[in-house]
Amino acid sequence: MDRTTLDLWVGIFVVAGVAALIGLSMKVGNLTSSNLGATYALHADYENIGGLKVRAPVKSAGVVVGRVSDIHFDDTIKAAVVTLDIDTRYHFDKDTIAPIHTAGLLGEQYISLLPGGSDDNLKNGDKIGKVQNALVLEDMIGKFLTNKASESNDKKAE
Amino acid sequence: MFDRLTTALRGIGHRFIDRVWRLGSAARFFFYTLALSGESLRRFHLTIREIYFTGVLSLIIILVSALFVGMVLGLQGYNTLQKYGSSEAIGVLVALSLVRELGPVVTALLFAGRAGTAITAEIGLMRATEQLSAMEMMAVNPIARVVAPRFWAGVISMPLLAAMFSLMGVFGGYLVAVPLLGIDDGAFWSQMQANVDFHEDIVNGVIKSFVFGVACTIIALFEGYDAPPTAEGVSRATTRTVVNSSLAVLGLDFVLTSFMFG
Amino acid sequence: MTDNIVEINNLSFAYNSRLLHKGINMRFPRGKVVAIMGGSGSGKTTLLRLIGGQLKPSEGAVKVDGRVVHEQTTAEIYRMRRKMGMLFQFGALFTDLSVFDNVAFPMREHTDLPESIIRDLVLLKLNAVGLRGARDLMPSELSGGMSRRVALARSVALDPSIIMYDEPFAGLDPISMGVIVNLIRNLNDALGATSIVVTHDVHETFSFVDYVYFVSAGVVVAEGTPDELRASNMPFVHQFVHGEADGPVPFHYAAPDYRQDLLRDAHV
Numbered sequence: 001m002d003r004t005t006l007d008l009w010v011g012i013f014v015v016a017g018v019a020a021l022i023g024l025s026m027k028v029g030n031l032t033s034s035n036l037g038a039t040y041a042l043h044a045d046y047e048n049i050g051g052l053k054v055r056a057p058v059k060s061a062g063v064v065v066g067r068v069s070d071i072h073f074d075d076t077i078k079a080a081v082v083t084l085d086i087d088t089r090y091h092f093d094k095d096t097i098a099p100i101h102t103a104g105l106l107g108e109q110y111i112s113l114l115p116g117g118s119d120d121n122l123k124n125g126d127k128i129g130k131v132q133n134a135l136v137l138e139d140m141i142g143k144f145l146t147n148k149a150s151e152s153n154d155k156k157a158e
Numbered sequence: 159m160f161d162r163l164t165t166a167l168r169g170i171g172h173r174f175i176d177r178v179w180r181l182g183s184a185a186r187f188f189f190y191t192l193a194l195s196g197e198s199l200r201r202f203h204l205t206i207r208e209i210y211f212t213g214v215l216s217l218i219i220i221l222v223s224a225l226f227v228g229m230v231l232g233l234q235g236y237n238t239l240q241k242y243g244s245s246e247a248i249g250v251l252v253a254l255s256l257v258r259e260l261g262p263v264v265t266a267l268l269f270a271g272r273a274g275t276a277i278t279a280e281i282g283l284m285r286a287t288e289q290l291s292a293m294e295m296m297a298v299n300p301i302a303r304v305v306a307p308r309f310w311a312g313v314i315s316m317p318l319l320a321a322m323f324s325l326m327g328v329f330g331g332y333l334v335a336v337p338l339l340g341i342d343d344g345a346f347w348s349q350m351q352a353n354v355d356f357h358e359d360i361v362n363g364v365i366k367s368f369v370f371g372v373a374c375t376i377i378a379l380f381e382g383y384d385a386p387p388t389a390e391g392v393s394r395a396t397t398r399t400v401v402n403s404s405l406a407v408l409g410l411d412f413v414l415t416s417f418m419f420g
Numbered sequence: 421m422t423d424n425i426v427e428i429n430n431l432s433f434a435y436n437s438r439l440l441h442k443g444i445n446m447r448f449p450r451g452k453v454v455a456i457m458g459g460s461g462s463g464k465t466t467l468l469r470l471i472g473g474q475l476k477p478s479e480g481a482v483k484v485d486g487r488v489v490h491e492q493t494t495a496e497i498y499r500m501r502r503k504m505g506m507l508f509q510f511g512a513l514f515t516d517l518s519v520f521d522n523v524a525f526p527m528r529e530h531t532d533l534p535e536s537i538i539r540d541l542v543l544l545k546l547n548a549v550g551l552r553g554a555r556d557l558m559p560s561e562l563s564g565g566m567s568r569r570v571a572l573a574r575s576v577a578l579d580p581s582i583i584m585y586d587e588p589f590a591g592l593d594p595i596s597m598g599v600i601v602n603l604i605r606n607l608n609d610a611l612g613a614t615s616i617v618v619t620h621d622v623h624e625t626f627s628f629v630d631y632v633y634f635v636s637a638g639v640v641v642a643e644g645t646p647d648e649l650r651a652s653n654m655p656f657v658h659q660f661v662h663g664e665a666d667g668p669v670p671f672h673y674a675a676p677d678y679r680q681d682l683l684r685d686a687h688v
Contacts, residue, residue, distance in 0.1 A: 003203065006206065006207060006210050007203075007206060009210055009214045010206050010209045010210050010213070010214060012214075013209065013210075013213050013214045013217065013315075013318065014209075014314075014318065016318075016322060017213075017315075017317070017318025017319070017321055017322055018318070020318070020321040020322040020324070020325045021317075021318075021321040021360075021364070023325055024321055024325055024328075024360055025356050025360055027351070055355075055357065283515075284515075287510070287512055287515070288508045288509070288510075288512040289512050289513075289515070291474070291508065291512065292506065292508050292512040292514075292571075294474060294501075295472050295474070295501055295506040296501065296502075296506075296529070297498040297499070297502045297529075297530065298525075298526075298530075299498075303529075
């Protein structure tokens with residue numbers, strides 16, 4: 001096998017391998033263009049982030065528009081400061097609400113962006129004013145039980 | 159009777175110390191190979207030649223195996239998932255199994271069997287026919303000229319082969335799921351893309367295949383280099399390559415999986 | 421500049437705690453062809469490896485060009501080896517390279533010569549051994565004698581000053597043997613080199629070497645020119661030179677008394 005034929009086959013092999021890697025990443029995985037494009041950062045303070053993790057998606061109207069890039073605890077305000085990297089193609093106004101929702105009943109958590117009515121848009125480094133904390137299961141069950149208890153009390157009272 | 163017991167214990171101790179000594183020998187060999195790698199990068203055509211023999215010639219077995227593994231995953235997965243009404247998750251099942259585990263591990267095992275034994279036999283025979291000795295006497299370091307290029311060829315080929323395995327396997331799963339079993343084409347791919355994360359799954363899979371590549375190749379090279387220069391010695395060495403590579407791959411898989419997904 | 425290009429002084433070498441050589445002294449003068457002879461397993465090949473620096477002596481020293489081999493650094497040993505050529509038993513050609521590439525190997529590894537000059541040099545060397553027409557064959561396509569000659573061309577590729585031969589006549593037909601004998605002598609004289617031939621072929625060797633060392637049981641038992649040794653009365657030399665079945669090197673492997681051995685079973 002002379003040098004040039006060998007080199008050709010090796011070249012084809014390497015190209016095929018790299019193509020397989022890229023193919024896997026794009027078609028099988030979720031490495032889409034929004035992960036690679038330019039982003040700007042927004043911040044939000046939460047009293048409870050629940051199970052939110054770094055690299056969790058940020059969705060608006062159900063479409064992924066960005067990713068959570070950083071979560072840390074701020075000692076001065078005693079709350080979690082979350083940094084969102086939003087794709088530069090999308091803009092949100094200053095009245096946007098950012099609740100933490102759960103995908104499915106017990107799935108992973110993500111941040112949803114619900115647009116408000118302001119005329120000004122949030123810029124890089126801005127803080128989102130209105131947030132909604134994650135729903136904690138224990139609180140929900142507790143509320144459900146107290147509701148049930150007060151319902152039966154009302155019935156007794158009748 | 160006591161005599162037999164002590165002899166048996168001494169035998170076990172001896173074999174154990176032998177193994178540990180050999181492991182040290184292998185570690186030293188590994189570092190020599192890395193230290194003398196300059197030439198295989200400067201005269202890259204040496205490495206390219208070896209990539210052909212380890213990588214390109216392994217393609218057929220890797221791709222065919224991948225197709226079958228993917229198809230079996232599709233069948234078995236569907237069988238179980240449809241009992242819980244989740245048959246549309248078949249794409250996720252196939253993709254995650256392949257990318258996280260089966261791609262790197264099965265490729266490594268096949269690689270050890272095909273390319274690893276070829277390397278061991280080749281180097282063992284070179285030693286038996288005094289070719290390595292002749293090279294030394296011609297003032298050419300055999301580790302730099304013969305061992306290092308093969309090492310880098312294996313390390314480069316493995317992740318590429320594993321990626322091709324995974325992709326082919328997914329395709330095999332697709333063939334079974336969509337045309338054969340009637341799963342919806344769109345659901346297959348969209349569920350998969352939603353649940354296979356690039357960083358967590360694909361990157362980890364590539365890291366695994368890279369580590370397996372290092373392990374399998376260096377084991378194959380060491381067994382060949384260390385083999386007694388006889389026909390029997392070389393044949394035993396090739397057996398050891400397969401056994402030790404397989405154990406190393408499965409052991410490392412456990413360690414890496416617990417780090418990555420534990 | 422010493423007269424002896426290689427000197428072995430009081431060399432002792434132990435292999436697996438078994439003493440192979442016990443106090444060996446040898447001198448190899450420049451320009452001469454010297455043979456090291458002895459029975460199989462007497463450690464002749466090991467002597468070549470000690471000269472080449474592949475092994476270290478347990479006691480004593482091997483000096484090449486006035487420098488003690490085992491005291492050199494690895495880099496210096498590699499530099500010394502570039503002036504040595506070694507013909508291994510059965511050739512040890514690189515099976516994945518053609519005849520041409522085999523001979524070109526040392527040139528490509530150690531010199532920066534352009535391919536055109538390398539081509540001329542390779543053809544020169546191959547012509548000297550009579551195999552210029554076989555340049556594109558692979559080692560598996562060569563006969564024993566041919567691969568030996570190609571290996572010879574490879575070992576003189578860089579015009580070494582010391583050429584070592586490990587059993588160059590083993591397994592060859594008479595014609596090939598004659599060819600190799602001619603080549604060893606002519607190449608040595610043409611290159612002005614020193615050749616060290618390890619062998620046990622008495623008839624062939626005595627016809628062309630200048631000096632012979634006989635090694636047995638780890639020591640040099642006899643030395644001299646071929647004529648001196650042919651006339652020698654020493655029992656070992658006599659047995660070796662004339663190929664006698666029994667003598668100082670016994671015919672029988674150590675065994676108990678013959679009569680006892682046979683009768684033992686009869687009693688049972």
